[in-house]
Amino acid sequence: MKRMHVHVSVENIGDAIGFYSALFAAKPSVVKDDYAKWMLDDPRMNFAISTRGRQPGLDHLGIQVESQSELHEVYARLKQAGGTVIEQGHTACCYAKSEKSWIDDPAGISWETFRTTGENISYGDGSGENEARVAHAKACCGPASPVAEPAGACGCSAA
Amino acid sequence: MKRLHLHVSVSDIAKAVSFYSYLFKIRPCCGGQNYANWRVEDPAINFAASIVTGQRGAMHFGLEVDTPEELRKVDRALQGPLRSSAALPWEVSVKEPTLQKEFAS
Numbered sequence: 552m553k554r555m556h557v558h559v560s561v562e563n564i565g566d567a568i569g570f571y572s573a574l575f576a577a578k579p580s581v582v583k584d585d586y587a588k589w590m591l592d593d594p595r596m597n598f599a600i601s602t603r604g605r606q607p608g609l610d611h612l613g614i615q616v617e618s619q620s621e622l623h624e625v626y627a628r629l630k631q632a633g634g635t636v637i638e639q640g641h642t643a644c645c646y647a648k649s650e651k652s653w654i655d656d657p658a659g660i661s662w663e664t665f666r667t668t669g670e671n672i673s674y675g676d677g678s679g680e681n682e683a684r685v686a687h688a689k690a691c692c693g694p695a696s697p698v699a700e701p702a703g704a705c706g707c708s709a710a
Numbered sequence: 711m712k713r714l715h716l717h718v719s720v721s722d723i724a725k726a727v728s729f730y731s732y733l734f735k736i737r738p739c740c741g742g743q744n745y746a747n748w749r750v751e752d753p754a755i756n757f758a759a760s761i762v763t764g765q766r767g768a769m770h771f772g773l774e775v776d777t778p779e780e781l782r783k784v785d786r787a788l789q790g791p792l793r794s795s796a797a798l799p800w801e802v803s804v805k806e807p808t809l810q811k812e813f814a815s
Binding site for chain 1: 726733766788800
């Protein structure tokens with residue numbers, strides 16, 4: 552089973568932990584001075600926040616997989632999706648050791664596909680991440696104003 | 711089961727439909743000239759993309775809950791200063807669209 556990943560840059564870790572713990576009705580599973588992560592089952596997602604100098608707002612999205620076969624399956628989808636796929640291989644980031652790749656969607660939103668294999672004692676140097684995401688360093692994802700959706704658009708049934 | 715909702719703004723809906731249909735391995739369930747919506751089961755998300763002039767990136771996140779009681783529970787948990795501390799607008803809604811309720815930071 553795959554898990555949706557969302558990484559949000561925040562200004563204040565303490566305030567954000569308070570907000571998201573209330574929203575998710577769960578405490579984060581990882582708390583650091585500059586990072587926190589919720590591994591939730593309902594909804595099933597890996598939600599992370601950090602204060603790493605980026606503009607507050609969405610940092611990136613991702614799909615977390617549990618097996619090598621799922622990783623290869625999603626990698627194949629990325630190749631079909633088009634755009635530049637940057638395979639980082641094994642790397643340490645966000646206090647975790649993972650195998651991952653990056654792709655930008657057509658609007659410039661970064662998507663990470665990854666399989667985590669263990670914890671890392673530090674945040675990670677981010678060198679590989681910076682290289683992989685250099686094309687994304689254009690502050691596309693700052694805070695946005697709420698915009699009304701088309702009526703009923705989000706409540707439609709699955710095709 | 712709750713479902714994460716993501717709504718992003720894109721510059722070209724056709725390109726977004728192509729990209730995300732390959733990424734999720736499913737076609738949009740609905741949409742139009744300026745909007746597309748995917749109901750993905752693995753991972754379980756409600757993902758929407760739309761064109762909003764002058765805006766690109768995340769528009770808002772959301773949580774879909776199963777019942778009005780769950781919605782009220784989340785609403786109560788987010789009273790006070792917490793409500794204004796989010797880095798992005800969050801919408802909490804019941805899966806029945808007529809019962810939707812929205813809040814924003």
